Amino acid sequence: MARSWLPVLSLWLIGVLAAAQLAKFAVMAPLLRARFGLSLAQAGLLVSLLEVGGALFGFAAGLAIGRLGARRLLSAGLALLAAAGAAEGLSSGAAALFTARAVEGIGYLLVVIAAPTMIISVTTTASRAAALALWSTFVPVGMACGSALTGQLVDAVGFGGTNMVWSAACLAALMASLRMRPSPVAPRAGIALPQVGAWLATLAFGCYTVFVSALTALLPTFLVERTGASIGGASVATSLASIAALPGAAIAILILRGARSGYRRLAAAMIAMLLATMMLAPGTFVVAATAPLRQTTAFAVLVVALSAVAASIVFTRLPALAGARSAEDSRIAAANGLVTQFGAAGALVGPPLGARVVETWGWHALGLAITILAGAMLALVLLAEGISQPLRQRRVRDDIEPSTGEART
Known part of the structure; x- marks a missing residue:
């Protein structure tokens, strides 16, 4: 068992390493501005440039991996990350730095689509769900590691x-x-489009990344302005909230182990977790307006952890929702490309959208916006499952009938 998990852990660590590149420029932003004469907006663009490729080309990259193979493009992605990192270190001007960061974004895109596709191919049916739940944590863990080490x-x-x-x-x-x-x-090898259930589920994942990225990006400002926290205290609280996705994934793994009898128990778990998220989100910003730092942090941690349980389960359901017939089906890579595209788009849209909500209606509206997005995520997941079940039953019937010799009606 331990040996069978070695490739899964290796691929997860590669994902963590790739995600660490998201955080490194955020930490170095003041240094970048001083060294290259960047404005605040330019520094922000440099940080987000790693996600732009995923937001624009995630699905196309998924189709390419389905055609060319995940193993080959994983190596290509890591090679681009290594080359771009060296070029960034040697850059003497802003233009060279931006070019290297764009190349780094392509490498990141290839890694985060190829790695989960490989995880599916190297795991058994029994361990696949837990492995994918673990993979779903690579961004928050990578961000935390990247921030601390950088x-x-x-x-x-x-x-x-x-x-x-x-x-x-x-x-x-x-x-x-x-x-x-x-x-x-x-x-x-080949190209096949995932079924509609995967499109809906990945859109639900996009809703999740919008509200989680908005919460974690704006939480430090809220804590400093409304609770009187220091910048250091707000930073620690935000780190705790971000890393709460990891225990959320651990809970998802436990639920997946106990839910092998069917998808209905998984749907019930997602409903419970997202309803709890919807109830807690407003309290993060309304109750906490007069609450101490610890109470605010506790609300934020619970919102991230509970929603991460649902997000992890959604990620494990993607191969089935995509209509994949085997672990090597090219629909899996295409679905991974979709989830990367919607996830990256959500990470780009979330912080500015959340800031706009706060500027227009106040901090309490941000909690309500998170509730609405969590509700949209829940509705999309249930719709995806509702559409996919009849399609899956029909596919199973089509596969069985020729072997039994029964006439189709």
Whole structure:
């Protein structure tokens, strides 16, 4: 069992490493502005540039992986991350830095679509759901690791040295990926579109990333303005809220282990978690307006953890909702491309949308907006399951009838 999880853990760590590149420029933003003469808006664009590729080309990349193979493009993605990190460290001007960051975004896109596709191909049916639930945590864990390590590295080796260290880590991951054993069954080359259930489920995941990114991006400002927290205290509270997705995924794994009898128990769990999220979200910003830092943090942690349970379950359902007939079906890569595209778009839209809500209607409206988005996520998930079940039953019947010799009616 432990050996069978080694490739899963290796691929998850590669995802964590890729996600750490999201956080490194956010931490170094003041240094970037001073070193390259960037405005605040330009520094923000440089940070978000890693997600732009996913928001624009996630689905297309998923189709390409279905055609060219996940293993090959995982290595290509890591190579681009390593090369771009080195180029960033050597950049002497803003134009070169932006170009390197754009290349880094392409590498990130390839990694985060290829890795879960490979996880599906190297796991058994019994362990696949738990492995995908673990994979769904790679962004918050990577962001937390990237923030913590980058802060230490900048103090020790400066801007150029920090980027070189991250480049070396990506190069080491590339070497490790080349030594991974291939799947026992060769992936099927080709392009196939996922069924409508996957489109709805990935749109639901996009709603999740909108409200989680808005919450975590604006929480520090809220804590400083309304609870009198220090910047350091607000930073710690936001880190706790972000990393709460990890225990949320652990809860999802426990639910998945106990729900093998069918999807209805999973649907019931998602309904319970998202309804709880909808009830708690307004309290984060209304009750906390006069509450101490700890109470605010507790509300935010619960909102992120509970919604992460539902998001993890949605991620594990993607192969089935996409209509995949095997672990090597190209619909899986296409669905992973979709979830990357909607997730990246949500991460880009969430913070400015949340800020607009606060500026127009006040902080309490942000909690209500999160409630509405969590409700939309729930409605989309239930619609995806409702549409997919008849399609799946019909497909099973079509597969069985020829072997039994029964006439179709």
